[in-house]
Amino acid sequence: MSQLAQRIEDTFPGACTKVVEWRGDLAVTVKPETLHDVARFLRDDPALRFDYIVHVSSVDWPDDEERFEVVYEVYSIRTRQRIRLKTRVPESDCIVDSLTDVWKGADFMEREVYDMMGIRFRNHPDLRRILMPDEYDEGYPLRKDFPLRGKGWRDTFEFLDEPSR
Amino acid sequence: MAQFEDQRTTVYKIDPEHPESETLPTLRTEELLLNMGPQHPSTHGVLKVILELEGERLVKSTPVMGFLHRGVEKLAEEGTYHQFIPHTDRLDYVCAMYNNFAYCRAVEKLMNITVPDRAEYLRTIVAEIQRIIGHQFWLGTQALDIGAMTVFFYCFRDREILLDWFDELCGARLTTSWYRIGGVERDFTPSLFAKLKQFLDYFPPKIDEYVIFLEKNRIWLARTKGVAVISAEDALSFGLSGPTLRGSGVDFDLRKYEPYSAYPKCEFSVPVGKNGDTYDRYWIRVQELYESVKIIRQCLEQIQDGPIMADVPSVTLPPKERVFTNLESMIQQFKLFSQGFNAPPGEIYCGTEAHKGELGFYIVSTGGGKPYRLKIRAPSFIHMGAFDHMSKGYMISDAVTIFGTYDIVMGECDR
Known part of the structure; x- marks a missing residue:
């Protein structure tokens, strides 16, 4: 286990459920209830200082019990290292603590995750759809059970008749 | 008409705290909501921002995005890794080469492929040319937004030379798709080398020319x-x-x-600003033009003969001339495009310094020929997240320059 993962495990005993190091990327999966504390620790600890947020993403694993995976990738300018912080939530309770108060940029990125995957964020200041239209109600496009062609919303578009064009 | 009369009477009222000023009416103020865009020439595409104004000052601005959303991340899950390269052209359509580069690098990291030396140099040269094009485009449009039209013409005149150079290289000016997983599509011809060297001698004085127009311009x-x-x-x-x-x-x-590609073998500096304002960002971009010229010069000196594609037949495409003459190569090409290669299960993130910022690809693979999940870290999208913070308190006319300062392209922002 890498030093960094060990450090998290020592500070938050039992928080890490999985640590993977592959192709030089370190990914640490933590329990959803400890996510916020771990994130704050990563940012504020003077030896780590993960101050730059890279991206927030999400992955859908429909066959798993804990269906959704929320992925935060952060970078430390001072120590020049990356860490991928992940957490898993079930579909019945897909809500995660928002990290907007830790990294301001998480605001838009979490909105995108909500828009595309339907994962909600607790204490998010403005959780609305961001890329899809506000009135869109056919679900969340990046879920695996959402068909590529959409669910028929496009068929309702009004087009001009051929002769009147 | 009656409505107008009503409004006019409510605008003036007596200030209760200063009854002595009964004769002097005070103006009633209220916040004004203004929609800027989506059809506005200075939003660099289809972007709408709801501006909350107090007089002419911006109190709050809410970007409304997604007018150009095409679901690229969903499309990626349906195609093979090779098939996604042309989709990346349409992300940041001004600078397609860098998107190709960032994507190919991410897949190479996933597949653990080392790219041959010559290909790395070619990639670096083209990436830096793309950076020059991107910064020229930015400088031209930003100056145009502010009102300096000449700079726009000068930048686009020089940009045209490079776009024609791209045309000769890969047959397209904007949607290039020249990078391939494991290398590049084709080598430079002697004519391209000659034209590039000519451009490198021509260009640095032209940068000074752009700067002359702006550096002492009081409006700028x-x-x-x-x-x-x-x-x-x-x-x-x-x-x-x-x-x-x-x-x-x-x-x-x-x-x-x-460090990646041929950058560690080149000497260049990274210009850094001090004040964090639009001027410093402009200054950095202009300095980067000089640095890019420097990098290309060094690459042209150091480049050696060699293969332009990694030799990993299970992943990389066979040379085009062999595909047309050799049955096995044709079958290989067909299989790579229709079924794809077998990627190992795992996940990677690979960031590349595009001229706008860190363009990254996060790929989750569960094995097989298609990515399970592909997330694009688009700098334009993330920069828009800071728009409200950065525009607070400035004048309404500054909103245009603040879009500009990010170098925003909506194709990348909405994906």
């Missing part, structure tokens, strides 16, 4: 100095990258921090 200075200031701490917290972050004094550049 008034509209850029001290506008859209963001501190280094906030910029990092918002996830800003590229010149937008370096303007605030952080020297974060992936070409230096996580």
Whole structure:
């Protein structure tokens, strides 16, 4: 286990459920209830200082019990290292603590995750759809059970008749 | 008409705290909501921003995005890795080469492929040319937004030379798709080398020319100095990258921090600003033009003969001439495009320093020929997240220059 993962495990005993190091990327999966504390620790600890947020993403694993995976990738300018912080939530309770108060940029990125995957964020200041239209109600496009062609919303578009064009 | 009369009477009222001023009516103020865009020439595409105004000052601005959303990330899950390269052209359509580069690098990291030396140099040269094009485009449009039209013409005149060069290289000016997983599509011809060398001699005096128009221009200075200031701490917290972050004094550049391609073999400096305002970001971009010329010069000196594609037949495409003459190569090409190669299960993130900022691809693979999940870290999208913070308190006319200072392209922002 890498030093960094060990450090998290020592500070938050039992928080890490999985640590993977592959192709030089370190990914640490933590329990959803400890996510916020771990994130704050990563940012504020003077030896780590993960101050730059890279991206927030999400992955859908429909066959798993804990269906959704929320992925935060952060970078430390001072120590020049990356860490991928992940957490898993079930579909019945897909809500995660928002990290907007830790990294301001998480605001838009979490909105995108909500828009595309339907994962909600607790204490998010403005959780609305961001890329899809506000009135869109056919679900969340990046879920695996959402068909590529959409669910028929496009068929309702009004087009001009051929002769009147 | 009656409505108008009503409104006019309510505008003036007596100030209750100063009854002595009964004869002097005070103006009633209220916040005004204004929709800017989506059809507005200075939003660089289809972007709408709801501006809350107090007089002419911006109190709050809410970007409304998604007008150009095409579901690229969903499309990626349906095609093979090779098939996604042309889709990346349409992300940041001004600078397609860098998107190709960032994507190919991510897949190479996933497949653990080492690219041959010559290909690395070719990639670096073209990437830096793309950076020049991107910065020229930015400088031209930003100056146009502010009102300096000549710079726009000068930038686009020189940009045209490079686009024609791209045309000769890969047959397209904008949607290039020249990079391939494991290498590049084709080598430079002697004519391309000659034209590039000619351009490198021609270009640096032209940068000075752009600068002459702007550096002592009072309008330019008034509209850029001290506008859209963001501190280094906030910029990092918002996830800003590229010149937008370096303007605030952080020297974060992936070409230096996580060297890739031929960058570690070249000597160049990373310009860093101090004040974090639009002017510093402009200055950085202009300095990067000089640095890009320097990098291309060094690459042209160091480049050696060799293969332009990694020799991993299970992943990389066979040379085009063999596909037309050799049955096995044709079958290989067909299989790679229709079924794809077998990627190992796992996940990677690979960031590349595009001219806008860190362009990253996060790929989750469960094995097989298609990505299970592909997430694009688009700098334009993330920069828009800081728009409200950076525009607060400035004049309504500055909103246009603040879009500009990010170098925003909506194709990438909405994906």
